[in-house]
Amino acid sequence: MRRDARFYRKLFASTFYISAFTFGGGFVIIPLMKKKFVEEYHWIEEDEMMDMMAIAQSSPGAIAVNASIIIGRRLAGALGVLISVLGTVLPPFLILSVISVGYTAFQDSRIVGYVLRGMQAGVAAVVVDVVIHMAGGLLRKKQIFPLLMMCGAFLASAVFGVNVVMIILVCGAAGAIGAGFTMDRAHGKGGRGE
Amino acid sequence: MIYLELFVSFLYIGLFSIGGGYATMPLIQEQVVDLHHWLTMEEFADVIAISQMTPGPIAINSATFTGIRIAGIPGAAAATLGCILPSLVIVLLLAFLYDRYQGLDIVQGILNGLKPAVIAMIAASGLSLVTLAVFQSGQPSADPEAIDWPGVVFFAVALFTLRKWKKDPILVMAGCGAAGLIVYSLLGSL
Numbered sequence: 001m002r003r004d005a006r007f008y009r010k011l012f013a014s015t016f017y018i019s020a021f022t023f024g025g026g027f028v029i030i031p032l033m034k035k036k037f038v039e040e041y042h043w044i045e046e047d048e049m050m051d052m053m054a055i056a057q058s059s060p061g062a063i064a065v066n067a068s069i070i071i072g073r074r075l076a077g078a079l080g081v082l083i084s085v086l087g088t089v090l091p092p093f094l095i096l097s098v099i100s101v102g103y104t105a106f107q108d109s110r111i112v113g114y115v116l117r118g119m120q121a122g123v124a125a126v127v128v129d130v131v132i133h134m135a136g137g138l139l140r141k142k143q144i145f146p147l148l149m150m151c152g153a154f155l156a157s158a159v160f161g162v163n164v165v166m167i168i169l170v171c172g173a174a175g176a177i178g179a180g181f182t183m184d185r186a187h188g189k190g191g192r193g194e
Numbered sequence: 195m196i197y198l199e200l201f202v203s204f205l206y207i208g209l210f211s212i213g214g215g216y217a218t219m220p221l222i223q224e225q226v227v228d229l230h231h232w233l234t235m236e237e238f239a240d241v242i243a244i245s246q247m248t249p250g251p252i253a254i255n256s257a258t259f260t261g262i263r264i265a266g267i268p269g270a271a272a273a274t275l276g277c278i279l280p281s282l283v284i285v286l287l288l289a290f291l292y293d294r295y296q297g298l299d300i301v302q303g304i305l306n307g308l309k310p311a312v313i314a315m316i317a318a319s320g321l322s323l324v325t326l327a328v329f330q331s332g333q334p335s336a337d338p339e340a341i342d343w344p345g346v347v348f349f350a351v352a353l354f355t356l357r358k359w360k361k362d363p364i365l366v367m368a369g370c371g372a373a374g375l376i377v378y379s380l381l382g383s384l
Contacts, residue, residue, distance in 0.1 A: 129353060
């Protein structure tokens, strides 16, 4: 693949297009990127793409942005990162710029107020639905430690108003220790303990 | 300086929002609503609704929306840049480590450990959104007069629809908006 102007234009156009038409968050964008870069352009192998997407999901921040960073780097280094990130960020940036101007203009309108007030109940329901779905998945695993951690974190955040980052750091550390522990055990069982 | 404040706030949001999407919500609420008062809880709920109906990550949408309202296009650019920078550093670092050593077991372990906490914090944010929707002032109160009864009904019906029929969230929110328009206009309230 030649890294000429045409290549960069194609990279920008595809990230821009995917970002502009992806409703429903980061998990939707991954299959779309796979389709484009693996199946259509053959720029990346399937296995490598899967590993790259795992990294995108493991890193903090928006999954779509993370995916475009790692794909851009793999295809064309720093310039690739710049172009694919621009392509991914520009559509929401432009759309929200227009909306926020409209929002400010219409915020005091009664009609818009009624619609927004109704939608606030819808948003609350959508978020509660997501929580039920995620917590249900955790409950089905029937492990006591993650459940305790979930309840503790909820109390800390909702009742005691503990800083969100504090909770993340404490639980992340607990997760890392837990992961280290299970890995040691796994290694021990396989007879490869140090 | 406001640009720097926006940049730093969204840098912090970008750095600690692990898992993307809804996981970003509690952090945005903390920084933008509770700490800096750049948006009210109502405006925050509206941004979440708008984010659901437009393409793009919640973090970038909120950064653009908040930035523009507080400090115009340069503010939006500062906030969005702040939001992206941690991703840039950490993704590139992980990609480099991956090229070197393959395998990401420890990272996966930390992520698994974080999952319960992420769910809990989305739940806490969800609680604020429910409170906002079911009380007229958006503040909890024991007074039945303070309850926004149409809001309670919309919430219950919407949640039931989502759980039972797995309808598209965009449709459910649009439905709530339409119901709000009709019911609140008839009641002449708000």
